[in-house]
Amino acid sequence: MADYILEAENLSYIYPDGTQALKGLYLRIPRSQKTAVLGSNGAGKSTLFLHFNGILKPKSGTVKFNGNNVSYDRRSLLELRKNVGIVFQDPDSQLFSASVYQEISFGPLNLGLTEKTVRDRVERAMTATGINELKDKPTHMLSYGQKKRVTIADILAMEPQVLICDEPTAWLDPKHAKQTLQLFDKIIQNGTTVVLSTHDVDLAYSWADYVFIMSDGRVIGEGVPDKVFSDDALLRNADLDRPWLVDVHDLLIKKGCIPPKATLPRNKEELFEKILYHGICTGEQ
Amino acid sequence: MLNIDGFAYTNRLRQVHPLEKAAFAFITMFLCIGFSLPVFSCIIILLMAYAIIGLARIPMKVYLKLMSLPLSFLSIGVLTIAVSISTHGFGAAQLAGITISGINIGITHSGLHSAAGLFFKSLGAVSCLYFLSLTTPAVEIVDVMRKLKIPALFIELTDLIYRFIFVMLATAEDIYTSQSSRWGYASLKNSMKSLGQLTAALFIKAYHRSQTLFTALSSRGYNGRLNVLAPEYTVSVINIVIIAIVESTLAITAILLEMGKIG
Ligand SMILES: Nc1ncnc2c1ncn2[C@@H]1O[C@H](COP(=O)(O)OP(=O)(O)O)[C@@H](O)[C@H]1O
Ligand SMILES: [Mg+2]
Numbered sequence: 001m002a003d004y005i006l007e008a009e010n011l012s013y014i015y016p017d018g019t020q021a022l023k024g025l026y027l028r029i030p031r032s033q034k035t036a037v038l039g040s041n042g043a044g045k046s047t048l049f050l051h052f053n054g055i056l057k058p059k060s061g062t063v064k065f066n067g068n069n070v071s072y073d074r075r076s077l078l079e080l081r082k083n084v085g086i087v088f089q090d091p092d093s094q095l096f097s098a099s100v101y102q103e104i105s106f107g108p109l110n111l112g113l114t115e116k117t118v119r120d121r122v123e124r125a126m127t128a129t130g131i132n133e134l135k136d137k138p139t140h141m142l143s144y145g146q147k148k149r150v151t152i153a154d155i156l157a158m159e160p161q162v163l164i165c166d167e168p169t170a171w172l173d174p175k176h177a178k179q180t181l182q183l184f185d186k187i188i189q190n191g192t193t194v195v196l197s198t199h200d201v202d203l204a205y206s207w208a209d210y211v212f213i214m215s216d217g218r219v220i221g222e223g224v225p226d227k228v229f230s231d232d233a234l235l236r237n238a239d240l241d242r243p244w245l246v247d248v249h250d251l252l253i254k255k256g257c258i259p260p261k262a263t264l265p266r267n268k269e270e271l272f273e274k275i276l277y278h279g280i281c282t283g284e285q
Numbered sequence: 286m287l288n289i290d291g292f293a294y295t296n297r298l299r300q301v302h303p304l305e306k307a308a309f310a311f312i313t314m315f316l317c318i319g320f321s322l323p324v325f326s327c328i329i330i331l332l333m334a335y336a337i338i339g340l341a342r343i344p345m346k347v348y349l350k351l352m353s354l355p356l357s358f359l360s361i362g363v364l365t366i367a368v369s370i371s372t373h374g375f376g377a378a379q380l381a382g383i384t385i386s387g388i389n390i391g392i393t394h395s396g397l398h399s400a401a402g403l404f405f406k407s408l409g410a411v412s413c414l415y416f417l418s419l420t421t422p423a424v425e426i427v428d429v430m431r432k433l434k435i436p437a438l439f440i441e442l443t444d445l446i447y448r449f450i451f452v453m454l455a456t457a458e459d460i461y462t463s464q465s466s467r468w469g470y471a472s473l474k475n476s477m478k479s480l481g482q483l484t485a486a487l488f489i490k491a492y493h494r495s496q497t498l499f500t501a502l503s504s505r506g507y508n509g510r511l512n513v514l515a516p517e518y519t520v521s522v523i524n525i526v527i528i529a530i531v532e533s534t535l536a537i538t539a540i541l542l543e544m545g546k547i548g
Binding site for chain 1: 290294299422423424444445447448451452455494497498500501502503504505506507508511512513514515516517
C-alpha cells in the first residue's frame with residue numbers, strides 16, 4: 001500500500017465569477033517523491049495548489065493531508081500551512097518586505113519559534129538556496145531569478161513536509177531553471193516531498209518521479225513519466241506535445257538505429273549513451 | 286528619490302549601525318532646531334556636508350543638487366518673513382522700503398534676522414535628514430523604528446509602502462513602455478488618454494497585488510502581524526564616543542554663541 005501525503009477526492013471549485021476551475025478532480029501525491037502536475041494554461045493547477053494549504057475551500061469533495069481530512073478552523077489551518085508550503089509563481093506577489101533577511105524570517109516567526117531557531121533557519125535556507133550574498137540587498141534590486149530563490153528560501157525556512165512550487169521555471173533562463181531543479185533534488189534528500197506545476201513537458205519528463213496530467217479542471221492521466229509520455233492520445237487531449245527525447249527515441253527505433261523495446265532515455269546524456277554504446281548505426285565513427 | 290535609495294545601499298557608511306547614524310542625524314537636527322543662531326546652523330550644514338561628502342563619499346554633485354531642491358520654496362517662504370507691511374512706518378528699524386498710498390512695505394533689521402535664521406535653520410535640518418537617507422537604507426530605518434518601540438502599525442505600513450513603491454513603479458514603467466511603443470504618447474491628446482489609462486490600470490493592479498499578497502502571506506501563517514527579524518548589527522563603541530563628542534561640542538558651541546549674543 002503506497003503512502004500518500006496529499007490527496008484530493010472529487011474536488012470541485014467555482015470562483016466567485018462563476019468560472020469552474022476544478023471539476024471533480026482525483027489525485028494522490030506520493031510521499032517523499034518528485035511529483036509534477038502538468039497541464040496547459042488554465043488547466044487548474046494553481047487553483048488545485050491553493051487547496052492544498054487551505055487558502056481555497058472546495059465547493060465539494062475533500063482534501064486530505066497525511067490521510068486526514070483538512071479542517072478549516074484557524075488552528076488546523078495554521079498547522080496545515082506549517083507543513084505544506086507554497087512558492088507562488090510571481091515572486092513580486094510573495095515578497096512583501098524590502099529586506100531579504102526579514103522576508104525569510106516571516107514564516108518561521110509565525111510558527112512561534114524562538115529568535116535563535118528562526119535565525120538558524122533563515123541562515124540555513126539562505127545557504128541552501130545560495131543567496132547568502134543577497135542578505136543585505138533590497139528585494140527590489142534583485143534579478144528575477146534571485147527573487148525566485150528568495151521566495152523558495154521563504155518556504156524552506158518553515159521546513160514544511162511538502163514544498164509546492166507553482167511554475168518554478170517559468171521565465172527563468174535555462175541555466176537558472178536547471179539550478180532550481182537541482183535545488184529541488186537537494187531538498188528532496190531529507191525526505192521533503194516536492195510538487196511542482198508546469199506546462200513544460202520536457203522538464204516534467206526529465207525531472208519527475210511521478211506525473212499528473214491536468215486538463216480543464218480534471219486529472220486525465222497519471223503515472224511514471226515513461227508511461228505517461230508514451231500515451232499519445234492522453235497528451236493530445238491535454239494539449240501537450242511529446243517530450244523531444246521521446247520523439248527522437250522513437251525516430252531512432254523506427255530508423256533501426258537503436259534496438260526496439262529499449263527503455264526510454266530520461267535526459268540528453270542517457271540518449272547519447274544509447275546511441276553511442278548500444279546503437280547499431282552504420283554511419284562513420 | 287530612487288537615487289537616494291541607491292546611495293543608501295552603496296555609500297561608505299553602509300556598514301555603520303543604523304541606530305548610530307539615526308542618533309547622529311536626529312540629535313544634530315534637534316540642536317539645529319533648538320538654537321536659533323544662523324552661525325550655528327551654518328556649522329551644522331558644513332558638518333553634515335563633510336559627513337555626506339567626506340565620510341559617506343556621496344558625489345559632491347549629488348549633494349549640491351539635493352540641497353538645491355528645497356531652495357526655491359525656502360526662498361519664497363523666507364521672503365514673506367523678511368518683508369514686513371505696516372500702515373505707520375517702521376522708523377529707524379527700516380533698512381529699505383517703499384510706501385504705497387499710506388502702506389509701508391519694507392525690510393526691517395529684525396525681519397531680515399529672523400528670515401536668515403529660518404533659512405539656515407531649515408537647510409541645516411534638511412541636511413541632517415539627507416545624511417540619514419543617503420547613508421541608511423529605508424529597511425534599516427524601519428529597524429531603528431522597531432528598536433525604538435514605535436507602534437507596529439506604523440512600522441508595517443512604512444515597510445509595505447516602501448516595498449510597493451518599487452513594485453508599482455516597475456508596473457507603471459512596464460505599462461508606459463507598452464503604451465509608448467504603440468504611439469500612446471505621440472501627441473498631446475494621445476498622452477492625456479494614455480496617462481489616464483495608466484493611472485486607472487495602476488489602481489486595478491494595486492488592488493490585485495494586495496489580494497495576491499494577502500494570499501501569499503496567509504499561506505505562510507499570517508495572523509495579522511508582519512513579524513520579522515532584523516539582521517544583527519554590531520555596535521561600535523568608537524562611533525558612539527565620536528558621536529557623543531561631536532554632539533556635546535555642538536551643544537557647547539551653541540550655548541557659548543547664545544551667551545555671546547546675550548552678553
Ligand atoms: N481569481 C480568479 N477568479 C476567477 N477565475 C479564476 C481566478 N483564478 C483562476 N481562474 C480561472 O480558473 C481556471 C484555472 O486557472 P488556474 O488554476 O490559474 O490554471 P493554471 O494554473 O493551470 O494555469 C482558469 O479558467 C482561470 O481563468
Ligand atoms: Mg497557474
